[in-house]
Amino acid sequence: MPVTTRTVEYPADGLTMVGHLALPEGADRRPAVLIGPEGPGLNDFQRRRADALAELGYVALAFDINGGRWFSDPEEMLAYAMPLLGDPDRMREIGHAALGVLRSAPRTDPDRIAAIGYGTGGAIALELGRDGVDLRAIGTINALTTGRPGEAARIRCPVWAGVGSEDPIMPPAQREAFTAEMQEAGVDWRLVVYGGAQHAFHHPTVDHAVLPGVAHHARHAERAWRDVVGLLDECLPVVSPA
Numbered sequence: 001m002p003v004t005t006r007t008v009e010y011p012a013d014g015l016t017m018v019g020h021l022a023l024p025e026g027a028d029r030r031p032a033v034l035i036g037p038e039g040p041g042l043n044d045f046q047r048r049r050a051d052a053l054a055e056l057g058y059v060a061l062a063f064d065i066n067g068g069r070w071f072s073d074p075e076e077m078l079a080y081a082m083p084l085l086g087d088p089d090r091m092r093e094i095g096h097a098a099l100g101v102l103r104s105a106p107r108t109d110p111d112r113i114a115a116i117g118y119g120t121g122g123a124i125a126l127e128l129g130r131d132g133v134d135l136r137a138i139g140t141i142n143a144l145t146t147g148r149p150g151e152a153a154r155i156r157c158p159v160w161a162g163v164g165s166e167d168p169i170m171p172p173a174q175r176e177a178f179t180a181e182m183q184e185a186g187v188d189w190r191l192v193v194y195g196g197a198q199h200a201f202h203h204p205t206v207d208h209a210v211l212p213g214v215a216h217h218a219r220h221a222e223r224a225w226r227d228v229v230g231l232l233d234e235c236l237p238v239v240s241p242a
Contacts, residue, residue, distance in 0.1 A: 003054040012097030013090060015067030020047040022054035023107050031112035031236045032059040032102050036121020039081035041066040045203055057238035059108045063098035065120060072208040081120050091127040112136055114236045116228055119143055129155035137235035139228045141202050144170045144178040152185035159189045160231045162224045164197030168213035194220040
């Protein structure tokens, strides 16, 4: 299916964010998906994910978290990402700004939106849910973050989470805290643990230094993407125009 893409700039978190909007063929309204990047920022990997979803018939926005920057230095990335991850209100501001861009796209059905994300972008997707946003699904990879007490009860859609079994950044204790929060809140949740995979296993290998415990796992990357697409197909199916 032919796809149209364009760069979109919008304000959030005191920055000019630079997102990537992908539109499917046609002129009718379609279900839409937010795609959040990991800590280093938005790059071609997430842009291609948006394009792939548009090929399936979704309007897709790969949103920005760093004002157009990509952090190749792990320490610089952590210095920026860790304060953000510790501030739910900032994460929600970034998420709501991106959601506003996606909702305003002429092809978007504003009542049929899902949010998926990797790492920091996944944490932002979860915070939108904890803020009570009406989403059809939330899918995250490497983002088993917990929120402020009681706020997970405001999540109004199924939550799917994927993580590598050998991820030192999202260890078993973090998995347990996340699933306990979801269960206590009565959320329809699922957790898939990909055996042998480390952190950011979904992302192709990069040519710069990475944090310890970060490594690509090709088979599980493909499986995780199929699982995300399956979540969307279940909760946010594309209905072709008659």
